[in-house]
Amino acid sequence: MSDRVILKLGGSVITDKGADCRVNKTALSGIAAAIAGAAPAAQIIVVHGAGSCGHPEAHRFHLDKGAATGQTEGIYVTHRAVSALNDAVTGALRETGMPALGVHPLHVGVADKGRLVAFESRHLGQMLALGMVPVIHGDVVMDLSRGACIVSGDQIVRYLAVALKCTRVGLATDVPGVLDGGRVVPEITPETVRTLQIGNSSHTDVTGGMKGKIDELLGLAKSGIGADIFHVSRLGDFLTGNDHGGTKVRGE
Template sequence: MSDRVILKLGGSVITDKGSDCTVNRSALDGIARAIAGAHSAHLLIVHGAGSCGHPEAHRYHLDKGAAAGQTEGIYVTHRAVSALNEAVVSSLREAGVPALGVHPLHVGVADNGRLVAFESRHLEKMLALGLVPVIHGDVVMDLSRGACIVSGDQLVRYLAVALKCTRVGLATDVPGVLNGGRVVSEITPETVQSLQIGNSSHTDVTGGMKGKIDELLGLATAGIGADIFQVSRLGDFLAGNDHGGTKVRGA
């Protein structure tokens, strides 16, 4: 079987994170063309929420949960991220990629902010049929908090293990993880302590770059490495070539 790949599209790549739910359609169409040109039958896409979801989640304090009678934020946030997901799927399909949207709210369960269950049997079947599932950061039901936000990065970590993926790539708006203005070529659990990794300067309830590194280091301990690179190098990553970014590996 060929490589099973998870590609994460950062929210800052496909939206304008400085404006409420503004989709960057030209960037999205360019990404779709790159994916279509290198399409594999074993590709799963996860995308962040960017400006479609983070402001809503922040406004309704979903990072702290939800209580009976205070559930409007669940609907509003899910509506925003679902609209972005539809835009991503439409762009991919227009480029010839057999994309199909999947909403975590419908199939995921969290406890204390962490995924504890996510139905993946249908994803296995989609991949076997040559479809490209497109999943997104979303609000899900939380056994302890009522509801919570599950980031695209947490989804990548969970699904890469559940689906036994061999390659994981994060396409971002920066050339990799930066430390002192320079790209860090490799990060391991040992070397990460010496780095100064900041968070997103925009409204982000899921931890920014530091949150990504935390999730990917957890994934690396499970034996699955990941790559962080600038979206302009997407074609290189999909082709298995050097992308000039950061590799996150285990010990």
Template sequence: MSERILLKLGGSVVTEKGRAGAIDEGRVLSIAREIGKRPEKEYLLVHGAGSCGHPEAKAYGIAGGVDRSNREGIAITHHAVLALNREIVKRLREAGVDAVGISPLQGCLADNGRIRSYEHRHIAGMVGLGIVPVLHGDVVMDCTRGACIVSGDQLVQYLAKNLAPDRIGLATDVPGILEGDRVIPSIVPGKFDPSSIGSSGHTDVTGGMRGKVEELMDLARTGRTSEIFHVSRLSDFLDGRPHGGTVVKGRD
């Protein structure tokens, strides 16, 4: 049976976060080629928005909720991240990966910033056929706030709970969770305080590394282990080798 991998590509990995709307095309191409080299595996891919979505969401104040006064931000933010998704899917397909982009705005419903419902059986069906679904952080409708941002990290937690991947990895622009200059090799819920993690210096409406760790620790409480590593070690992660990053353990 094929190994099923849930892989999140951080927004800082696939975009140039200091430049609004700038896609890191070289890195996206490199990632696509690594995935294309391993067609025997099943993949679920999620990517962050980075500079293609976060600036727009901030400009329209979407994190604080949406009403008629700022509703235009829904379309503008969605189209920004959709452009990134299309580029990633294009590069994956050029590398021989049968990738299909999926936007959470069409079908994901949140309540007070958290996913309330999201039909996922079609995603499971794609994976079963050898198709690679490529989801992304997105603006979605929200029962309480009108609309909100659902991060790629929150999607990772939701998909991990519902689609049972064998391994979960987050490729980032840092080597793992850092304590000073040292990578923390592993953490477990109840023995690590996410509030000790600094925030990104770039525009990020979803919590940066702290948000990632909080989502993964919630996931760990359900018994699911995940890994955070530098994108340059992607091949090591895909092949199951040590990658020098941090393991968020589902069990101590």
């Protein structure tokens, strides 16, 4: 089997997080071209964040606290927003000739107390075997304790990287890596993270911002899978295995 790579596109690089679900079509076009142009000899799963298409809706309907009987409109509204963004990402990839297909976590994932406990992935393995590119996104899913919850793209990355036995994980963001005092931290481990001052997103983000990403990736590193965080402009470098100037998250 060839390498399996999960590429996470931050919501901030594909939407204007200060606007109401405004997709950055120019950025999406460039990202899609970079993925197609790198033509990596690997199976690729694309996961993307919600950005301004989902976070405001989830916040407005308090989905971070769950959902109750008769109070489920937020599930529909939030899923509709993130699905529209997923269509845009999938469409941009398909315009380059890549056989991309959108996959919605609401249909295949189950959480408990805000954490994924199940996510059907056998069909994803079959898609990859056929040369397809699954495109997955942060979404609202049913939660066994809370009724419903939001699962971030970062949490999905962590779950699927293990389930699909991925060899590489990359997060393309709007910053050059994890910043501490304005400088890029070249490597983070469970030991060194304690000394860092990592902030959260200044925009509405119900999934934890950069700190949430690091927590998920450190958990992934404990499973033996490292991850890289880099500026989206260095996407081609990551896909081709070159230095991307960002941050590596590793285990002990």
